[in-house]
Amino acid sequence: METKLPIPLAILVGIQTPDVDDVAHEASLEELGRLVKTLGYEVVGTMSQKAAGTGSASLLGSGKLAELAELTGGTGVVSTMAPPPKSKARARFEGATGSFEPAEPDPDAARKPEFVIVDHELSPSQIRNLERATGAQVLDRTGVIVEIFHRHANTREAKLQVEMARLKYVAPRMRESSSGGGRQQGAGAGESALALDRRKIRDRLSELKDQLEAVQRDSDQRRSARRDQLRVALVGYTNAGKSSLMRALTGSQVLVEDKLFATLDTTVRTLQPETRPRVLVSDTVGFIKQLPHDLVASFRSTLAEALEASLLLFVVDASDPTYEAQLEVSRSVLREIGADVVPSRLVLNKLDRVDEAGRAALIEKHPEAILLSAHAPEDVSALRDTIIAFFEAEMVDDVLVLPYAKQGMIGEIYESARVLSEEHDEIGRVLKVRGLPSAITRLRRSLAAR
Ligand SMILES: Nc1nc2c(ncn2[C@@H]2O[C@H](COP(=O)(O)OP(=O)(O)OP(=O)(O)O)[C@@H](O)[C@H]2O)c(=O)[nH]1
Ligand SMILES: [Mg+2]
Numbered sequence: 001m002e003t004k005l006p007i008p009l010a011i012l013v014g015i016q017t018p019d020v021d022d023v024a025h026e027a028s029l030e031e032l033g034r035l036v037k038t039l040g041y042e043v044v045g046t047m048s049q050k051a052a053g054t055g056s057a058s059l060l061g062s063g064k065l066a067e068l069a070e071l072t073g074g075t076g077v078v079s080t081m082a083p084p085p086k087s088k089a090r091a092r093f094e095g096a097t098g099s100f101e102p103a104e105p106d107p108d109a110a111r112k113p114e115f116v117i118v119d120h121e122l123s124p125s126q127i128r129n130l131e132r133a134t135g136a137q138v139l140d141r142t143g144v145i146v147e148i149f150h151r152h153a154n155t156r157e158a159k160l161q162v163e164m165a166r167l168k169y170v171a172p173r174m175r176e177s178s179s180g181g182g183r184q185q186g187a188g189a190g191e192s193a194l195a196l197d198r199r200k201i202r203d204r205l206s207e208l209k210d211q212l213e214a215v216q217r218d219s220d221q222r223r224s225a226r227r228d229q230l231r232v233a234l235v236g237y238t239n240a241g242k243s244s245l246m247r248a249l250t251g252s253q254v255l256v257e258d259k260l261f262a263t264l265d266t267t268v269r270t271l272q273p274e275t276r277p278r279v280l281v282s283d284t285v286g287f288i289k290q291l292p293h294d295l296v297a298s299f300r301s302t303l304a305e306a307l308e309a310s311l312l313l314f315v316v317d318a319s320d321p322t323y324e325a326q327l328e329v330s331r332s333v334l335r336e337i338g339a340d341v342v343p344s345r346l347v348l349n350k351l352d353r354v355d356e357a358g359r360a361a362l363i364e365k366h367p368e369a370i371l372l373s374a375h376a377p378e379d380v381s382a383l384r385d386t387i388i389a390f391f392e393a394e395m396v397d398d399v400l401v402l403p404y405a406k407q408g409m410i411g412e413i414y415e416s417a418r419v420l421s422e423e424h425d426e427i428g429r430v431l432k433v434r435g436l437p438s439a440i441t442r443l444r445r446s447l448a449a450r
Contacts, residue, residue, distance in 0.1 A: 010041040010115035011071055011136075014048040015059065027322040028289070031260075032119045035144050035288075038260050039151070044113050045071060054120040058129040065133050073112040074135030115139060121290065124173045142169060142292045148261050149295060155265045157219060160212040162264075164205060165294040171201050223308060228416055228439035230279040230391045232271075233306040235334065236315035237326035238262075238286030241349040244374035245315060246283035249384060254283055261286060266305045275388060276418045277435060282309065287333045289325070296336055303337050310436070311390050312344035313383075318362055318371070319353035345386070349374055391436070398440050403428035406447065413443055 012032055016025045025048065033043045049064050058065055058078050069076035115137050116130060122140040130138045139147075146162075146169045153159045234242040238260045246254050250269035255262050264285050271279040282305040306312060314330065316323050327346075334340050346369040348362055362371060370386060372379035397420070402409060406428070413419065417435030424430070433440065 006111070008041045008115055009044045009111060009113040010036050010117050011068065011113045012036065012043055012046045012117050012119065013060070013068065014046070014119040015054045016048055016050045017053060018050075024322065024325065027325075028119055031288075032117065032141060032144070034260050035141075035148060036117055038148050039144060041115060041117075047071075054122075057126065058133055059118065059120075059122065059126055060130075068116065069134050071113060072116060072134040072136040074133055076133055078129045078133045112136075117141075117144060121292075127173065141290055145261075145288065145290075145292055145295065149264060152261055152264045157212070157215045158264050160208050160215060162295075164208050164212070165292065167201050167205055167208075168294045169292065171198065220304075223304065228436060228442050230275075230277055230436065231282065231305075231309040232279060232311040232313060232387055232390075233282040233284055233309035234313050234315055235284050235303075235306050235339075236286065236330050236347075237317065237323075238288050240286065240315040240317045240326070241374045242286065242315045243283050245313070245347070245349070245380070245383070246281060248374055248377070248380040249387075250281050260288065266303075268305065271384060271387065276414075277416055277439070279387060279391060282306070287326075287330045289329045291329075291333060296333060303339065306334070307337065307339045307342065309342060310394065311387065312339065312342050313347050313387075314344050315347045315349050317350050318348035318358075319350040323348075343390075345370060345390075347372065347383070351379075352376065394436055395434050396437050396440065397432065397434050400431045400433055400440075400443060400447065401428055402431060402447065409443075409446065412446070416440075416443060 012029055014025060014029045014032070016022075020028075029046055029048065033046070036043055047060075047064065047068055049060055051061070060068065062076075066076035068074075113136060116134050116139075118130070118138065118140045120140060121142050122130070122138070127138045127140065146166050149158075149162045150166050153162045234245055236242055239258070239262075243254045243256045243263050246252060246267065246269065247256060249271055251272045252267065252269040254267050254269075263283060266285070267283045268280050269283075271281050284303060284306055312334075314327070316327050316330075320326065331340070346366055348366065348369050348371045350373060351359065351371050352373040352375060354362065359371065362369070370383060372383060374380065395418075400413065402413065404427070410429075413431060413433065416439040417433040420432040420434055422429055422431050433443075435443075
């Protein structure tokens with residue numbers, strides 16, 4: 001216990017712009033707090049300020065900035081003479097100004113928050129200014145999300161994607177912070193070392209791109225093998241309950257956690273009890289507001305699962321007061337990746353946490369939605385029926401003739417369609433089948449080709 005590193009302490013900072021109401025502002029800071037906790041930091045305070053925008057040079061007004069610096073032990077002014085926000089240097093600096101007692105008997109009591117975490121995307125120079133004034137390390141919402149993805153990525157594909165997004169996030173910030181002399185390099189070496197760093201980053205990015213392409217070719221192949229199968233994808237805001245539904249629908253042991261971004265990789269499992277043809281269910285990475293653009297782009301292939309599904313189940317945590325905004329975020333991300341054309345059903349989850357009046361309001365607002373709780377087996381079974389009914393309505397009946405010379409294809413037919421009856425005549429087997437039109441077209445094509 002003694003040797004464990006102390007949990008980093010953080011102060012959250014949010015600007016409430018005129019277009020954001022109090023509820024949304026509170027919810028956004030609360031969500032940021034959960035993100036920060038997911039990173040393993042402890043939130044020790046929150047500071048918010050009303051302002052016209054988030055573009056001012058040091059984000060906060062001078063009064064608020066001084067207030068914040070008081071908490072973090074900084075000077076409160078953006079001075080170019082301020083040392084870089086490295087904790088040792090900062091401690092030395094603070095010691096010199098007399099505002100810090102290094103010989104505090106209880107180190108925890110004197111600990112100041114090491115991190116200031118801002119609920120908006122900041123420019124590199126805003127980060128630098130805030131760091132100078134507060135003496136703390138400053139992270140913005142994007143930085144926090146990129147860091148969480150970095151820590152949680154499991155598969156090789158996710159790891160490569162996240163490293164790319166991270167380098168793209170870090171590179172411009174590196175340039176800015178070094179121009180202020182904040183980097184620890186010998187005098188005069190700054191610029192060339194920086195150029196070297198940037199070249200390294202560029203090289204690394206192109207290396208990652210090649211590796212990613214190879215990995216993606218593999219996963220594209222795996223996906224195209226599932227092309228004509230009945231596929232449904234669970235999509236939606238982070239922590240909505242997608243993995244919980246995945247578990248309940250497929251009996252798989254995917255990770256369920258009361259954490260943002262518990263799932264970063266797509267999982268595909270068969271709907272249970274199994275149907276004919278079987279239905280594949282995909283669990284996908286969750287969305288969040290202000291999802292960094294590079295991460296959206298890099299998760300395109302992970303989300304390709306969603307794109308190729310015949311049905312999207314849009315999972316929403318209906319017990320969250322801001323669920324409407326979350327739904328809108330999910331919709332816009334799906335629009336961005338072009339998945340808004342896939343048929344979808346709205347699934348309002350966590351109904352066990354909504355009271356009678358709330359339920360009535362939900363039904364009135366979303367009459368077409370499926371209301372349920374992932375924890376209620378009867379609800380999950382009704383959802384399974386809905387999924388099956390959706391595919392039944394899409395399927396068509398047809399007759400396939402399988403010549404005796406092509407009997408090897410019988411397995412493929414049984415995999416892709418439901419065989420209603422089988423008769424034998426002089427040419428071969430005559431099969432009455434029911435399946436998705438695309439699956440039947442493909443079967444016809446392979447029957448003709450071989
Ligand atoms: N009360 C209640 N809690 C639920 C329900 N469904 C999910 N949860 C809880 O919500 C939390 C998040 O569930 P997950 O299934 O991990 O959510 P997710 O959408 O997969 O989240 P990410 O993978 O982080 O995007 C967990 O603590 C679940 O136990 C529900 O119907 N009712
Ligand atoms: Mg999940």
